[in-house]
Amino acid sequence: MKKVLLGSSALVAAGLFAVPAAAQLELTISGSVDVNFGVVDENGEFEINGIPVDRRDYGGRTDVTLNFNTVATADNGLRYGSRINIDDSDDNVSDAFEFDESGNPILEAAAANNATTFSIDEAWLFLSGSFGEVRLGDKEGVAPNFRLTIPTVGGGAADGDWTNYVGVSRPDTGTGFRLGDNDSTRITYFFEWEGLTAGASYAPASGDSLLNSTNQCRVTDGDVELGVLICSEFEDQFDVGANYTLDFDGGSVIVAATYLTADSVDPDIHDIEGVSLGAQVSYDAFTVGGFYVNSFDSGRRIGTTTSDFERWGVGATYQVGDWGFGINYLGVNDNNGEDGWAAGGGVAYNIAPGLQAYADLVFFEDEEPVDGDGRDDGTVFLAGITASF
Numbered sequence: 001m002k003k004v005l006l007g008s009s010a011l012v013a014a015g016l017f018a019v020p021a022a023a024q025l026e027l028t029i030s031g032s033v034d035v036n037f038g039v040v041d042e043n044g045e046f047e048i049n050g051i052p053v054d055r056r057d058y059g060g061r062t063d064v065t066l067n068f069n070t071v072a073t074a075d076n077g078l079r080y081g082s083r084i085n086i087d088d089s090d091d092n093v094s095d096a097f098e099f100d101e102s103g104n105p106i107l108e109a110a111a112a113n114n115a116t117t118f119s120i121d122e123a124w125l126f127l128s129g130s131f132g133e134v135r136l137g138d139k140e141g142v143a144p145n146f147r148l149t150i151p152t153v154g155g156g157a158a159d160g161d162w163t164n165y166v167g168v169s170r171p172d173t174g175t176g177f178r179l180g181d182n183d184s185t186r187i188t189y190f191f192e193w194e195g196l197t198a199g200a201s202y203a204p205a206s207g208d209s210l211l212n213s214t215n216q217c218r219v220t221d222g223d224v225e226l227g228v229l230i231c232s233e234f235e236d237q238f239d240v241g242a243n244y245t246l247d248f249d250g251g252s253v254i255v256a257a258t259y260l261t262a263d264s265v266d267p268d269i270h271d272i273e274g275v276s277l278g279a280q281v282s283y284d285a286f287t288v289g290g291f292y293v294n295s296f297d298s299g300r301r302i303g304t305t306t307s308d309f310e311r312w313g314v315g316a317t318y319q320v321g322d323w324g325f326g327i328n329y330l331g332v333n334d335n336n337g338e339d340g341w342a343a344g345g346g347v348a349y350n351i352a353p354g355l356q357a358y359a360d361l362v363f364f365e366d367e368e369p370v371d372g373d374g375r376d377d378g379t380v381f382l383a384g385i386t387a388s389f
Contacts, residue, residue: 031066036384044168044376085122132191141201143258146241148278149175150315153324154348154358162362162380169376171340171366173330177274178295198242205232218265237262251283290314322350338367359383
Protein backbone atom coordinates (compact mmCIF):
# COMPACT_ATOMS: atom_id res chain seq x y z
CA MET A 1 0.00 0.00 0.00
CA LYS A 2 1.48 3.32 -1.07
CA LYS A 3 1.76 5.96 1.66
CA VAL A 4 2.32 9.71 1.63
CA LEU A 5 5.49 10.33 3.62
CA LEU A 6 6.51 13.71 5.02
CA GLY A 7 9.45 14.40 7.31
CA SER A 8 9.05 16.73 10.27
CA SER A 9 11.28 19.33 8.63
CA ALA A 10 8.96 19.52 5.63
CA LEU A 11 5.95 20.02 7.88
CA VAL A 12 7.65 22.84 9.77
CA ALA A 13 8.69 24.48 6.50
CA ALA A 14 5.08 24.31 5.35
CA GLY A 15 4.05 26.06 8.57
CA LEU A 16 1.65 23.27 9.58
CA PHE A 17 3.00 22.86 13.09
CA ALA A 18 6.16 23.34 15.13
CA VAL A 19 8.17 20.51 16.69
CA PRO A 20 11.31 20.49 18.82
CA ALA A 21 14.46 20.71 16.75
CA ALA A 22 15.65 17.28 17.88
CA ALA A 23 12.45 15.48 16.89
CA GLN A 24 12.58 13.11 13.92
CA LEU A 25 8.88 12.29 13.63
CA GLU A 26 7.74 11.14 10.23
CA LEU A 27 4.14 11.39 9.06
CA THR A 28 2.35 8.85 6.90
CA ILE A 29 -1.12 9.54 5.55
CA SER A 30 -3.27 6.56 4.63
CA GLY A 31 -6.94 5.82 4.17
CA SER A 32 -9.61 4.64 1.79
CA VAL A 33 -12.67 5.65 -0.22
CA ASP A 34 -15.34 2.99 -0.60
CA VAL A 35 -18.42 3.35 -2.81
CA ASN A 36 -21.12 0.71 -3.16
CA PHE A 37 -24.63 0.40 -4.57
CA GLY A 38 -27.21 -2.09 -3.39
CA VAL A 39 -30.73 -3.43 -3.87
CA VAL A 40 -32.90 -5.11 -1.22
CA ASP A 41 -35.94 -7.36 -1.36
CA GLU A 42 -37.76 -7.32 2.01
CA ASN A 43 -40.90 -9.13 3.09
CA GLY A 44 -41.67 -6.91 6.06
CA GLU A 45 -43.72 -3.70 5.91
CA PHE A 46 -41.98 -0.47 6.83
CA GLU A 47 -44.03 1.57 9.31
CA ILE A 48 -43.59 4.74 11.36
CA ASN A 49 -45.98 5.02 14.32
CA GLY A 50 -48.20 2.39 12.72
CA ILE A 51 -48.44 4.20 9.37
CA PRO A 52 -47.15 2.28 6.30
CA VAL A 53 -44.37 4.20 4.51
CA ASP A 54 -43.03 3.51 1.04
CA ARG A 55 -39.28 3.05 0.91
CA ARG A 56 -36.96 2.85 -2.07
CA ASP A 57 -35.48 -0.63 -2.41
CA TYR A 58 -32.16 0.48 -3.90
CA GLY A 59 -29.51 3.05 -3.09
CA GLY A 60 -25.84 3.91 -2.74
CA ARG A 61 -23.32 4.66 -0.03
CA THR A 62 -19.85 6.22 0.30
CA ASP A 63 -17.45 5.66 3.22
CA VAL A 64 -14.24 7.62 3.72
CA THR A 65 -11.43 6.95 6.21
CA LEU A 66 -8.31 9.05 6.72
CA ASN A 67 -5.39 8.18 9.02
CA PHE A 68 -2.52 10.44 10.12
CA ASN A 69 0.31 8.38 11.62
CA THR A 70 3.53 9.67 13.14
CA VAL A 71 6.48 7.55 14.23
CA ALA A 72 10.05 8.07 15.41
CA THR A 73 12.82 6.13 17.12
CA ALA A 74 14.89 7.70 19.90
CA ASP A 75 18.63 7.14 20.35
CA ASN A 76 17.92 4.71 23.19
CA GLY A 77 15.74 2.54 20.90
CA LEU A 78 12.38 3.79 22.15
CA ARG A 79 9.78 3.94 19.37
CA TYR A 80 7.04 6.52 19.76
CA GLY A 81 4.34 8.15 17.70
CA SER A 82 0.65 8.77 17.33
CA ARG A 83 -2.41 8.18 15.20
CA ILE A 84 -5.41 10.34 14.34
CA ASN A 85 -8.25 8.56 12.56
CA ILE A 86 -10.91 10.63 10.77
CA ASP A 87 -14.13 9.08 9.45
CA ASP A 88 -17.09 10.48 7.60
CA SER A 89 -20.14 10.65 9.84
CA ASP A 90 -22.99 10.27 7.37
CA ASP A 91 -24.33 7.42 9.52
CA ASN A 92 -25.72 10.06 11.86
CA VAL A 93 -27.08 12.40 9.19
CA SER A 94 -30.83 12.39 8.55
CA ASP A 95 -32.08 12.22 4.96
CA ALA A 96 -35.52 13.54 5.94
CA PHE A 97 -36.87 16.72 4.36
CA GLU A 98 -38.37 19.56 6.34
CA PHE A 99 -41.64 21.03 5.04
CA ASP A 100 -43.30 24.43 5.25
CA GLU A 101 -46.95 25.01 6.22
CA SER A 102 -48.09 24.29 2.66
CA GLY A 103 -46.35 20.94 2.59
CA ASN A 104 -43.52 22.03 0.29
CA PRO A 105 -40.00 20.73 1.06
CA ILE A 106 -37.50 23.25 2.44
CA LEU A 107 -34.56 22.69 0.11
CA GLU A 108 -32.01 24.39 2.36
CA ALA A 109 -32.92 22.03 5.20
CA ALA A 110 -32.75 19.04 2.89
CA ALA A 111 -29.30 20.02 1.68
CA ALA A 112 -28.05 20.47 5.23
CA ASN A 113 -29.50 17.15 6.34
CA ASN A 114 -27.78 15.33 3.50
CA ALA A 115 -24.40 16.94 4.09
CA THR A 116 -21.56 14.63 5.08
CA THR A 117 -19.35 15.75 7.94
CA PHE A 118 -16.03 14.43 9.19
CA SER A 119 -15.15 13.72 12.80
CA ILE A 120 -12.13 12.46 14.71
CA ASP A 121 -12.89 8.84 15.53
CA GLU A 122 -9.59 7.95 17.23
CA ALA A 123 -6.62 9.90 18.59
CA TRP A 124 -3.86 8.19 20.56
CA LEU A 125 -0.11 7.97 21.02
CA PHE A 126 2.18 5.01 21.68
CA LEU A 127 5.51 4.10 23.26
CA SER A 128 7.10 0.76 22.42
CA GLY A 129 10.30 -1.13 23.07
CA SER A 130 11.56 -4.36 24.58
CA PHE A 131 8.99 -3.89 27.37
CA GLY A 132 6.07 -4.10 24.91
CA GLU A 133 3.81 -1.27 23.80
CA VAL A 134 1.80 1.32 25.72
CA ARG A 135 -1.04 3.26 24.08
CA LEU A 136 -2.63 6.37 25.57
CA GLY A 137 -5.68 8.16 24.22
CA ASP A 138 -8.99 7.57 22.46
CA LYS A 139 -8.95 4.03 21.16
CA GLU A 140 -10.98 0.86 21.60
CA GLY A 141 -9.79 -1.48 24.32
CA VAL A 142 -7.90 -4.74 24.18
CA ALA A 143 -11.00 -6.86 23.51
CA PRO A 144 -11.68 -5.64 19.92
CA ASN A 145 -7.95 -5.80 19.13
CA PHE A 146 -7.54 -9.43 20.15
CA ARG A 147 -10.97 -10.83 19.32
CA LEU A 148 -11.05 -13.20 16.37
CA THR A 149 -14.12 -12.89 14.16
CA ILE A 150 -14.58 -14.47 10.73
CA PRO A 151 -12.45 -14.32 7.58
CA THR A 152 -13.97 -12.16 4.83
CA VAL A 153 -13.18 -10.79 1.39
CA GLY A 154 -14.23 -7.57 -0.31
CA GLY A 155 -17.35 -6.07 1.25
CA GLY A 156 -17.56 -8.72 3.97
CA ALA A 157 -20.87 -10.35 2.95
CA ALA A 158 -22.79 -11.10 6.19
CA ASP A 159 -20.27 -8.93 8.08
CA GLY A 160 -20.46 -6.08 5.59
CA ASP A 161 -22.50 -3.03 4.54
CA TRP A 162 -25.72 -4.86 3.66
CA THR A 163 -27.49 -3.51 6.78
CA ASN A 164 -27.41 0.01 5.30
CA TYR A 165 -29.95 -1.03 2.67
CA VAL A 166 -32.48 -2.73 4.99
CA GLY A 167 -35.40 -0.51 5.99
CA VAL A 168 -37.84 -2.59 8.06
CA SER A 169 -35.95 -4.63 10.63
CA ARG A 170 -32.57 -6.29 10.65
CA PRO A 171 -31.03 -8.82 13.03
CA ASP A 172 -28.58 -7.41 15.58
CA THR A 173 -25.81 -9.63 14.29
CA GLY A 174 -22.21 -8.53 14.60
CA THR A 175 -18.81 -9.60 15.82
CA GLY A 176 -18.47 -7.48 18.97
CA PHE A 177 -19.88 -7.02 22.44
CA ARG A 178 -23.27 -5.36 22.88
CA LEU A 179 -21.62 -2.61 24.98
CA GLY A 180 -18.03 -1.58 25.67
CA ASP A 181 -16.49 -1.67 22.18
CA ASN A 182 -16.02 2.09 22.06
CA ASP A 183 -13.17 4.54 21.58
CA SER A 184 -12.93 5.69 25.18
CA THR A 185 -9.94 7.57 26.58
CA ARG A 186 -7.83 4.81 28.07
CA ILE A 187 -4.42 3.33 28.75
CA THR A 188 -3.52 0.07 27.02
CA TYR A 189 -0.57 -2.29 27.30
CA PHE A 190 0.49 -5.04 24.85
CA PHE A 191 3.32 -7.53 24.92
CA GLU A 192 4.51 -10.44 22.77
CA TRP A 193 6.29 -13.62 23.77
CA GLU A 194 6.99 -16.42 21.31
CA GLY A 195 3.60 -17.01 19.61
CA LEU A 196 1.60 -15.35 22.39
CA THR A 197 0.30 -11.79 22.23
CA ALA A 198 -1.58 -10.45 25.25
CA GLY A 199 -2.68 -7.17 26.75
CA ALA A 200 -4.89 -5.21 29.11
CA SER A 201 -6.58 -1.80 29.04
CA TYR A 202 -8.34 0.54 31.46
CA ALA A 203 -10.75 3.43 30.83
CA PRO A 204 -12.07 5.64 33.68
CA ALA A 205 -15.42 5.89 31.89
CA SER A 206 -16.79 3.70 29.12
CA GLY A 207 -17.76 5.97 26.24
CA ASP A 208 -15.90 9.10 27.38
CA SER A 209 -13.78 10.39 24.52
CA LEU A 210 -12.40 13.57 23.00
CA LEU A 211 -14.64 16.58 23.71
CA ASN A 212 -16.73 14.98 26.47
CA SER A 213 -13.86 13.31 28.30
CA THR A 214 -13.77 16.07 30.93
CA ASN A 215 -17.39 15.53 31.99
CA GLN A 216 -16.99 13.56 35.20
CA CYS A 217 -20.69 13.50 36.06
CA ARG A 218 -22.56 10.22 36.48
CA VAL A 219 -26.06 9.27 35.36
CA THR A 220 -27.40 7.48 38.45
CA ASP A 221 -30.98 7.48 37.16
CA GLY A 222 -31.68 6.57 33.57
CA ASP A 223 -34.76 8.84 33.49
CA VAL A 224 -32.89 12.05 34.39
CA GLU A 225 -32.85 14.68 31.63
CA LEU A 226 -29.59 16.63 31.61
CA GLY A 227 -29.99 18.52 28.35
CA VAL A 228 -26.80 18.75 26.32
CA LEU A 229 -24.58 17.55 29.17
CA ILE A 230 -23.14 14.12 28.41
CA CYS A 231 -22.53 11.98 31.48
CA SER A 232 -20.99 8.55 31.92
CA GLU A 233 -23.37 5.63 32.37
CA PHE A 234 -20.56 3.11 32.93
CA GLU A 235 -17.13 3.54 34.51
CA ASP A 236 -13.91 1.71 35.37
CA GLN A 237 -13.80 -0.43 32.23
CA PHE A 238 -11.19 -3.19 32.12
CA ASP A 239 -10.34 -5.29 29.05
CA VAL A 240 -8.00 -8.26 28.90
CA GLY A 241 -7.23 -10.45 25.93
CA ALA A 242 -4.75 -12.82 24.36
CA ASN A 243 -4.21 -14.81 21.22
CA TYR A 244 -1.77 -17.56 20.38
CA THR A 245 -0.46 -18.40 16.91
CA LEU A 246 0.98 -21.79 15.97
CA ASP A 247 2.69 -21.92 12.58
CA PHE A 248 3.06 -25.16 10.67
CA ASP A 249 4.21 -26.13 7.20
CA GLY A 250 1.86 -24.38 4.77
CA GLY A 251 -0.37 -22.65 7.31
CA SER A 252 -1.17 -21.54 10.84
CA VAL A 253 -3.68 -21.86 13.68
CA ILE A 254 -4.76 -18.91 15.83
CA VAL A 255 -6.87 -19.10 19.00
CA ALA A 256 -8.04 -16.08 21.00
CA ALA A 257 -10.00 -15.12 24.11
CA THR A 258 -11.06 -11.74 25.56
CA TYR A 259 -12.93 -10.46 28.60
CA LEU A 260 -14.45 -7.05 29.31
CA THR A 261 -16.13 -5.52 32.36
CA ALA A 262 -17.34 -2.05 33.42
CA ASP A 263 -19.36 -0.81 36.40
CA SER A 264 -22.79 0.74 35.98
CA VAL A 265 -23.27 4.03 37.85
CA ASP A 266 -27.02 3.35 38.02
CA PRO A 267 -27.79 0.74 40.72
CA ASP A 268 -30.84 -0.36 38.70
CA ILE A 269 -28.78 -1.20 35.62
CA HIS A 270 -26.61 -4.29 35.15
CA ASP A 271 -22.85 -3.82 34.78
CA ILE A 272 -21.16 -4.41 31.44
CA GLU A 273 -19.62 -7.86 31.09
CA GLY A 274 -18.59 -9.90 28.10
CA VAL A 275 -16.44 -12.81 26.98
CA SER A 276 -15.37 -13.95 23.52
CA LEU A 277 -13.67 -17.02 22.07
CA GLY A 278 -12.40 -17.51 18.54
CA ALA A 279 -10.26 -19.72 16.32
CA GLN A 280 -8.92 -19.51 12.78
CA VAL A 281 -7.05 -21.99 10.58
CA SER A 282 -5.20 -21.07 7.40
CA TYR A 283 -3.73 -23.57 4.96
CA ASP A 284 -2.43 -22.76 1.53
CA ALA A 285 -5.06 -20.44 -0.04
CA PHE A 286 -7.88 -21.40 2.36
CA THR A 287 -8.84 -19.76 5.66
CA VAL A 288 -11.61 -21.01 7.97
CA GLY A 289 -12.64 -19.40 11.26
CA GLY A 290 -15.37 -18.87 13.80
CA PHE A 291 -16.18 -17.05 17.03
CA TYR A 292 -18.59 -16.85 19.96
CA VAL A 293 -19.38 -13.66 21.95
CA ASN A 294 -21.57 -13.41 25.05
CA SER A 295 -22.50 -9.98 26.46
CA PHE A 296 -24.75 -11.51 29.14
CA ASP A 297 -27.23 -8.89 30.46
CA SER A 298 -24.96 -5.86 29.99
CA GLY A 299 -26.81 -2.59 30.39
CA ARG A 300 -30.21 -4.17 31.04
CA ARG A 301 -32.49 -3.01 33.81
CA ILE A 302 -32.25 -5.17 36.93
CA GLY A 303 -35.42 -7.12 37.69
CA THR A 304 -36.56 -7.52 34.08
CA THR A 305 -36.69 -10.88 32.36
CA THR A 306 -33.61 -11.18 30.21
CA SER A 307 -31.56 -13.71 28.26
CA ASP A 308 -27.86 -13.64 27.54
CA PHE A 309 -27.02 -11.50 24.51
CA GLU A 310 -25.11 -13.96 22.32
CA ARG A 311 -23.48 -13.62 18.92
CA TRP A 312 -21.62 -16.20 16.86
CA GLY A 313 -20.34 -16.76 13.35
CA VAL A 314 -18.35 -18.91 10.94
CA GLY A 315 -16.71 -18.15 7.62
CA ALA A 316 -14.31 -19.38 4.97
CA THR A 317 -12.28 -17.68 2.23
CA TYR A 318 -10.22 -18.78 -0.75
CA GLN A 319 -7.60 -16.62 -2.48
CA VAL A 320 -6.29 -17.34 -5.98
CA GLY A 321 -4.22 -14.70 -7.70
CA ASP A 322 -6.08 -11.40 -7.70
CA TRP A 323 -9.39 -13.11 -6.91
CA GLY A 324 -10.89 -13.75 -3.49
CA PHE A 325 -14.01 -15.75 -2.62
CA GLY A 326 -15.78 -16.06 0.71
CA ILE A 327 -18.89 -17.36 2.46
CA ASN A 328 -20.00 -16.66 6.04
CA TYR A 329 -22.80 -16.79 8.57
CA LEU A 330 -23.64 -14.65 11.61
CA GLY A 331 -26.25 -15.43 14.27
CA VAL A 332 -27.66 -13.63 17.30
CA ASN A 333 -29.87 -14.39 20.29
CA ASP A 334 -30.71 -11.10 22.00
CA ASN A 335 -31.69 -10.25 25.57
CA ASN A 336 -35.36 -10.87 24.72
CA GLY A 337 -34.61 -14.40 23.55
CA GLU A 338 -35.31 -13.52 19.91
CA ASP A 339 -33.12 -14.95 17.16
CA GLY A 340 -31.77 -13.50 13.96
CA TRP A 341 -29.25 -14.44 11.34
CA ALA A 342 -27.46 -13.30 8.18
CA ALA A 343 -25.67 -15.49 5.65
CA GLY A 344 -23.95 -14.60 2.46
CA GLY A 345 -21.16 -14.89 -0.02
CA GLY A 346 -18.83 -12.47 -1.71
CA VAL A 347 -16.22 -12.11 -4.40
CA ALA A 348 -13.41 -9.56 -4.72
CA TYR A 349 -10.97 -8.71 -7.49
CA ASN A 350 -7.78 -6.63 -7.22
CA ILE A 351 -7.93 -4.41 -10.30
CA ALA A 352 -4.65 -2.65 -9.52
CA PRO A 353 -2.53 -1.94 -6.44
CA GLY A 354 -4.83 -0.22 -3.97
CA LEU A 355 -7.95 -0.67 -6.13
CA GLN A 356 -10.40 -3.50 -5.47
CA ALA A 357 -13.89 -4.30 -6.79
CA TYR A 358 -16.30 -6.55 -4.90
CA ALA A 359 -19.84 -7.92 -4.82
CA ASP A 360 -21.90 -9.47 -1.98
CA LEU A 361 -25.16 -11.41 -1.80
CA VAL A 362 -26.70 -11.66 1.71
CA PHE A 363 -29.82 -13.38 3.06
CA PHE A 364 -31.21 -12.37 6.47
CA GLU A 365 -34.03 -12.92 8.95
CA ASP A 366 -35.00 -10.97 12.07
CA GLU A 367 -37.50 -12.13 14.69
CA GLU A 368 -37.48 -8.95 16.80
CA PRO A 369 -40.76 -7.02 16.48
CA VAL A 370 -40.57 -3.36 15.46
CA ASP A 371 -43.70 -1.14 15.50
CA GLY A 372 -45.83 -4.17 16.30
CA ASP A 373 -45.34 -6.99 13.83
CA GLY A 374 -41.97 -5.92 12.48
CA ARG A 375 -40.47 -9.32 11.75
CA ASP A 376 -38.54 -9.15 8.52
CA ASP A 377 -36.52 -11.28 6.17
CA GLY A 378 -35.07 -10.66 2.77
CA THR A 379 -32.11 -10.50 0.42
CA VAL A 380 -29.55 -7.79 -0.28
CA PHE A 381 -27.20 -7.57 -3.27
CA LEU A 382 -24.51 -4.91 -3.39
CA ALA A 383 -21.47 -4.17 -5.48
CA GLY A 384 -18.73 -1.65 -4.91
CA ILE A 385 -15.17 -0.52 -5.38
CA THR A 386 -12.54 0.56 -2.84
CA ALA A 387 -9.49 2.75 -3.39
CA SER A 388 -6.91 2.47 -0.59
CA PHE A 389 -3.80 4.59 -0.20
